[in-house]
Amino acid sequence: MTERGSASLLAVAVSVVVVVASLVATDIARMVDVRLKALAAADAAALAAAPLTIDGNPVAEATRFAQLNQARLVSCKCPVDPSPIVRWVTVVVEIPVDTWIIPARVVTAVANAEFDPLA
Secondary structure: OOOOOHHHHHHHHHHHHHHHHHHHHHHHHHHHHHHHHHHHHHHHHHHHHOOOOOOOOHHHHHHHHHHHOOOEEEEEEOOOOOOOOOEEEEEEEEEEEOOOOOOOEEEEEEEEEEEOOOO
């Protein structure tokens, strides 16, 4: 038996490993990118909802800012309070991620914002 063609098999095997590794790296990079977008969307939504008092709708504003950042608002703990006290807003957003190898996932981000009307 000769070793003729064994270099070709090795080259094919190495090529397959490189392609799979590239796809996994692409998926990981895509998930990191979407995670950063989700964090930005959550921050924007929380900051938009925090200063609203009885005159505005903080949930609607948080939803609007989440949608502007291609995210979906999951929850908003947005107290409506016209008093001059410090308010905390907590927002949760989701963005779906399509990947090649890693099963499709939804990336979630949480953000908090504080509004101090007397500051």
